[in-house]
Amino acid sequence: MAIVETKALRKEWGDHTAVDGVDLAVREGEFLVLLGPSGCGKTTLLRMIAGLEKQTAGDIVIGNRIVNALPPRERKIAMVFQSYALYPHLTVAKNISFPLRAQGMPRAQIGPAVEKAAAMFGIERLLHRKPRQLSGGERQRVALARAMVREPDVFLLDEPLSNLDAKLRTSARDELQQFQRKLGTTTIYVTHDQIEAMGLGDRIAVMSKGKIRQLGPPQEVYNEPADTFVAGFLGSPPMNFFKRGDLLIGMRPEDLLPRSAYSGGGGDKLVTVKFRVGRIENLGADNLLYGSLTDLAPKERFIIDVPSAINFPVEPGKDYDFVIKASDVKFFDAQSGVRTSPKPFWEKS
Amino acid sequence: MSADAVAAAPPPGFFSRLADSEEWLPRILLAPAILYIVASVGGPFIAALVYGLTDVSISSTAVHFVGLANFRSVIEDPGFHRALRNTLFLAFVSQGLVIVLASTLAIALQRDFRGKWWVRLLILLPWVAPISLGSIGWLWMLDSIYSVLTWMLRWAHFLGPWDRVAWLGRPNLAMGSIIGVQVWRTLPLATVILLGGLSSIPQDIHDQAEIDGARFWRHLLQITVPLVLPIQLVAILFGFVFATTDMIVVWVLTRGGPYDTTQVLASMAFFRGIDGGDLAGGAAIALFLFPVLAIAAVVLLRVARRTEVT
Structure with missing residues (x-):
């Protein structure tokens, strides 16, 4: 079953076409990576799925519902931004509980839910700190905890590792994959880093100029590139x-x-x-x-x-x-x- | 090159030595500003302190030290009580209105729409206009016979064709008019400061709040307002200081009338000290503002420092 689907999805800004008729079907529980150079439309595609951007044409289906007209809060999605977008004036605990409070969850259930999410990411001792007192890696974990606490149908991740230093990135990548496997939540992950894409994705969608050039498992995309763009983009040094x-x-x-x-x-x-x-x-x-x-x-x-x-x-x-x-x-x-x-x-x- | 060929560099001249001196250059550069502040603020302030303790007047030839007698007589003066009440009432009401209006305006102006640039310009105009000219303009608009406001109310059938409104002639209306003009005057600055604060919030934070399911009021009250609050406090404090110390609006519109019902501390100090010649009494009234403003200034500086840190 495809849990997220886009059908002939387009986004135009004036005469610039950012996303040019994308048909994409993400399977349930899958880790799908959108890979491409900057400006290829991958972030715009993700933001349209999230509901932050309104498409010019085409449909978005999440869990068998056409969500074109729904605001982000009704799409059962959670998103982690490149900047992590933690609320700077709230403690870690309040950051994590924010989506639950916004949903109107009863107060008695919020505490346990926050503790469970914090335990999962090993950040229990940070709950009373403010975001500015956290390191880059800790911020990333808080952002992930806030995303998973409300148990969304889909995770949308926009380059969540690119603000970490190279060493941390490797271990964070590993952890991220483990969390995703454990939760089994369908995940769409945007990156321009081919190593991340190869290492994380169940499947990779390589994008260029608003179009998906190839979609397939990492090894297939690497070994059997569909065209010279995919062949040249993956691999270092390039083909x-x-x-x-x-x-x-x-x-x-x-x-x-x-x-x-x-x-x-x-x-x-x-x-x-x-x-x-x-x-x-x-x-x-x-x-x-x-x-x-x-x-x-x-x-x-x-x-x-x-x-x-x-x-x-x-x-x-x-x-x-x-x-x-x-x-x-x-x-x-x-x-x-x-x-x-x-x-x-x-x-x- | 051998070591013998190395010659000592010629000693630098007096001015280049001065320009390189970490000890003296800052002092020299700061001196004009410090002198200016001492002469224009420190001097008059000390003079006011001294005047407040004496019986000096414009015509006096001999000056006697009278202790706190001036302050005592000011405190016992019912006119002073009314002026103090008016000052605080004017400041709190006008700034309360400014907070609400400036927030609304700033949030509206943050959106993209056609002609945004012109709207921003128009909103800023009252701040650019000299206070006295603006107030004189309002004096005409609030005129009891030719008032454009009365004319508009008649046109909208809120008033009968021959009704007149003495905008500045009746106590409550006069106070309302002064508050209105004060709001008109401080609104632009507060709006611009708030706009700056709003645009300093990264778009990601707003997007995240939307993803997290926050609707309009939760988004506004739990995310936007707390994040602009430090900057908003600066705007509020500036507005508060302006509103408590300003006498131009009162002086131009009502001269404190009718029956001293719109008298504020600043205008009262002016009327007694300068117009009335009682320098000592005027100084004593003016000094009553000092503790209030000093507290405001301290809070302002602390807030400003806290916003720097985060």
Whole structure:
């Protein structure tokens, strides 16, 4: 059952189209990530689902009800903003109980509900503090506790981790996923960070220019990108592209291995490319080799990511043989950028 | 370059040394402001304190120390009691109205609509106009024969065609008129201060309140008002100080009349001290305002500091 659904949803500001006919069906209990660069319309889409923004056209369905005309409070949703939007003049306890009081919950039930939410996020000892006395991570937990306390049908999260420092973000990401699994609440999560998207999502919807370019599980979106935008947006360093006839050939930097280091096995068909090393960047866990494919695309920049664990000494200016599985080579139409069926160029010769 | 080639830099001149001096530069830069405040506020204040304790008048040649006699006679004066009551009544009623009206206006002006810029300009205009000119304008509008207000009331059939209203000639109407003009005058500043306070609340907070299910009154009373309260207090205190110390509106509209029913402390001090020549009595009346205003100033500074911290 799809619990949140958008049908041909559009949002226009004057002549700018922020969301351009999005059809999206979020399943019950699912963690769906809306991923895309800034300005792709993902936050606008989320705000329309929340009811903070009125769509220009199209329908929003939450739990079998068309909610187009309903204000946010009647959509059974909770939202966490990037800034956390804690009420600065209220204590943590009052912040968490605010939605319950607004709903008119009897006073006797509010206390236990707040305590339960606080216990879940381990913030019981912060209940009497004001938001300004909290660290970034604590604020985030308070915001999540306030969102879950009223047991909504849907969580809407707008980049809730982007205000945390890098180290905290990793652990917060892990916790967030655990909470979501435990509660089983349908969640829509907006981010521009592909690592968050890959790590958190049951499915990822990659957005660009107001449209969903691809929707699928993280591995599928990563391994089988629908077009050059998705292929180039996911992955760091990004996928290498070079033109060949009316096709664009794509190879992920980490899919190439030194021929000498390839252990073989699996019976995969391998493609060998000649690579001239220009510059080497040592990132600790990985070595990034910048250069070009001397026989296939001598003029285009090409990056290969070799794990440091592979002992493979290289020198700038020299040519080496690298191999890639034939199934890892992606083919796109050079005009439209859309994925096409493989046309193995290596078999002609 | 070898060490021998390093020459000592030439010593800086007097002015550049002064400009670099952390000890003297701040003092020199602050001196004009401090001198100005001492001369324009400190001097007259001390003079008033001294006058209040003597029998000085415009015509006196010898000045005698009389202790607290001036204050005693002022306290026993029923006119003073009435002026004190009027002052407080005027300040509280006008500022109460200002709070309600300024909040309403500021919340309305925060919305986007066509011509918003012009409406904001019009609302600010009374503040830009000199008080005395504005008051004279009101004096005409409240004239007993040619009043435009009376004319409008007649037009709307609230008054008969030959009815007249002595806006400034009857005690209650006169006080009402003065309060009206005082509100007209302090409303713009309070509105602008509140608008600033309102726009300093992040949109996310309002969105969150909406998501959390707060309807209009809960949103207003539990989120918006508490968040603008520190700034609103500044507006209220400013308005209160203006309303208690102002004498121009009273002086232009009624001169304290009819029968001293609109006399306030500031106008009474002026009439007795300057017009009446009784400098000592005027000073004693004026000094009664001091404790009230001092408390207001302290509260104002504390509030201002608290808003800085958060």
